[in-house]
């Protein structure tokens with residue numbers, strides 16, 4: 001069974017046992033607007049299917065150290081492969097707008113994102129397919145959340161780009177089936193969109209020049225997980241690179 005099929009089955013079992021989310025108390029912000037001209041999105045990711053990323057960095061320590069240099073946080077809530085937790089969402093939200101990263105197949109997970117205070121939710125096109133992705137994206141927008149619809153190829157990106165609304169595309173440099181990373185492929189997908197819609201580049205980013213390249217292909221931001229988990233101080237350097245490169249583009 002491939003990873004996406006395994007995680008989909010795991011989510012179905014999770015949903016059967018998860019308690020209902022708390023009523024929302026956090027203010028709701030426009031996630032895309034919060035990125036500004038170009039934003040760094042720092043991800044709190046303790047593990048992945050490839051293994052442990054970092055377990056000795058509490059979420060509040062990460063968010064407190066990184067928030068001055070980033071526009072938003074992405075928080076993994078998938079509890080098995082990523083050691084995520086819904087309870088990390090309000091901790092991130094105390095500092096910046098928050099994207100909930102999970103394998104969303106059901107509206108109840110979007111209700112959970114809303115209740116725990118997220119401003120955006122990840123919808124993985126390859127996991128749920130076109131119809132379900134559109135249905136989940138519309139539901140998220142009805143709650144005032146921004147759907148970040150994740151694609152990893154030009155064909156799917158061009159399809160999602162026709163949807164309109166407050167959709168942000170997440171161009172993933174990591175193929176979630178093989179887990180291999182290709183930033184050059186992600187930049188090719190971005191170039192095919194030419195800045196006509198809002199998109200961010202995700203995965204495999206660790207260097208200032210990769211942030212500068214994302215600016216050059218008219219992304220609204222980059223999402224960085226592993227590199228910032230291992231070295232939160234990198235956030236300042238990436239933010240400076242973004243400011244330099246994106247100032248040049250406007």
Ligand SMILES: O=P(O)(O)OC[C@@H](O)[C@@H](O)c1c[nH]c2ccccc12
Nearest residue numbers: 172202203204205223224225226227
């Ligand atoms: O750790 P990286 O290479 O910086 O990648 C971060 C993020 O893009 C990655 O965790 C991710 C992208 N799409 C996802 C979907 C589900 C879980 C995780 C992800």
